[in-house]
Amino acid sequence: MPTLDIKPLLVTETDRIEWKESAREDKILQAVCALANDLGDTRRPGYLLVGVDKNGRIKGIAATGTGIDEEQRTLSDRLRSIKILPTPTFDLDALEVEGKLLFAITVHPAPVLPVAVDSVVWVRSGTTTVRARDADLQRLRDRQSAQNRTFDSRVVASATLDDLNIAELQREYDAEKEIDDEQDSFPPLENWLMQRQLVERINGTWRPNHTAILTYGRSPQTFLPGAYxxxxxxxxxxxxxxxxxxxxxxxxxxxxxxxxxxxxxxxxxxxxxxxxxxxxxxxxxxxxxxxxxxxxxxxxxxxxxxxxxxxxxxxxxxxxxxxxxxxxxxxxxxxxxxxxxxxxxxxxxxxxxxxxxxxxxxxxxxxxxxxxxxxxxxxxxxxxxxxxxxxxxxxx
Structure with a gap:
């Protein structure tokens, strides 16, 4: 495998390049998720450099000796955890630049879309990683043919929101909104359900997918008789x-x-x-x-x-x-x-x-x-x- 050319990745952040100062930042998963979703459909790898601050200054990873291997293994395990699904394809390299250790994560565009962290989809908007808007989600789904979408993500054409336990979903929605830092811009319930990959708007009607029916449905076996x-x-x-x-x-x-x-x-x-x-x-x-x-x-x-x-x-x-x-x-x-x-x-x-x-x-x-x-x-x-x-x- 050819050695990664790091110099072009240190010039500026782009929609396919992002910098993070610490390997332990919770936003690492969101960044990898966004690069895997490749909203611009560039079909090119994205790069996440860990150990570089937002001004492009190389800070390095604070690990030496066996600590480097442990830090790299911990980061790799986080990227393969069930917090981010479908699991993205990535390469993780430890590089020495200016005498300091960096982690370079090469993220390949995902074959199955959208990728989400804790059921929330993230995308790159210019040089920023943001929560996907409804239009972004639709754009990603339009790129994925119905045949290539996983069964659990496909909508149930005959179902509506009335087939879900909305009271339970409302409680979860209220709890998440309560702790959100930007409550004023928090999405309405239906849009929140869409961002959690549970529903889609089809011809003006919100339709739940199989996951929604199986996890929040009033009567899942009505739609999937063998699901017991x-x-x-x-x-x-x-x-x-x-x-x-x-x-x-x-x-x-x-x-x-x-x-x-x-x-x-x-x-x-x-x-x-x-x-x-x-x-x-x-x-x-x-x-x-x-x-x-x-x-x-x-x-x-x-x-x-x-x-x-x-x-x-x-x-x-x-x-x-x-x-x-x-x-x-x-x-x-x-x-x-x-x-x-x-x-x-x-x-x-x-x-x-x-x-x-x-x-x-x-x-x-x-x-x-x-x-x-x-x-x-x-x-x-x-x-x-x-x-x-x-x-x-x-x-x-």
Missing amino acids: VDFIRYTGTDVDAEIASRKTATGTLSDQLDVLWAQLEANNSSTPGPSAGLQAPFVNDYPPQALKELARNLVQHRAYEGTNAPSRVEWYDDRVEFSNPGAPFGRASEGSFGEHSDYRNPTITATLAALGYVEAAGRGIRRVRLALKRAGYPDLDVTTNGFTRITLRRKP
Whole structure:
């Protein structure tokens, strides 16, 4: 790879060049988001220089030795976190200029638009990074053909705002407006929903997309009949065993997760573990956090398009199986399961993150596998054949 020519990038800020003094600035993500969106459709890389102040003076990054590697790794992890979705393509270089360390982030125009930080889209307006206006959002969406847009970002043509829980959205809107530094210019509710990538204005009518229906809909299954989770508890070790209990988790995705987590907790028996002195601590059949992460994985990564098949959790005496419509998506299909992360549903993921239901940044399965290994459980069994089935087995 050719060495980046830094000199032209230090002349002035432009719509494709931005300077930031600190690698820890919260606005780093907004700047990368704006460059990835490439509002001017230049189809050229954008550049973010970290360690340069707004006057173009080189300040450098305060890191030396192993601190440089750690600082670079921390910044790279932030740019790959679920705070910014779809994940932008970027190159991160550590360069020495005038005896000082700079980070140069080369940001490539995103193939899937728009890119957002915490569900808010940012663009470059001249030499400034700003929150996207309605016209900017429409401009970005017009560049993305319907076929290339992710399913969760496409509007539901037969739905209106009346199909959403507007009261809940109004509460979130009021809370965000209350803490905004520029309340006078804060957008109206409908425009705020558009900026959060939940609705679009089609022929004069506000239409919610699939993410809005699944996360704030009054009746999501009216529009997506298979978008639910079926929990079944068997009394034996195969599918012919009697069914001890069954629960169907419907409603919004957060409703489904609440019901599913309650079912997993209720069925996760605890038995006395090895004695520790006078105490015999109780141990669950399965690590609770592993169960919770695998349940979260169901609603976040499943294929909703082209199927009415539900997600399913089948609890047997010796194992728990989590199955989902859809094979691993994109880079997630490369290597061993969980080694790489990708998002079939980036807008759903961002919205669930904002609601507090998604915690990790593309490391959930890796953390589950590590927790199982440390606790002496067998590794996950994973099969993919149009569906993805993950089996968690009890200790031998």
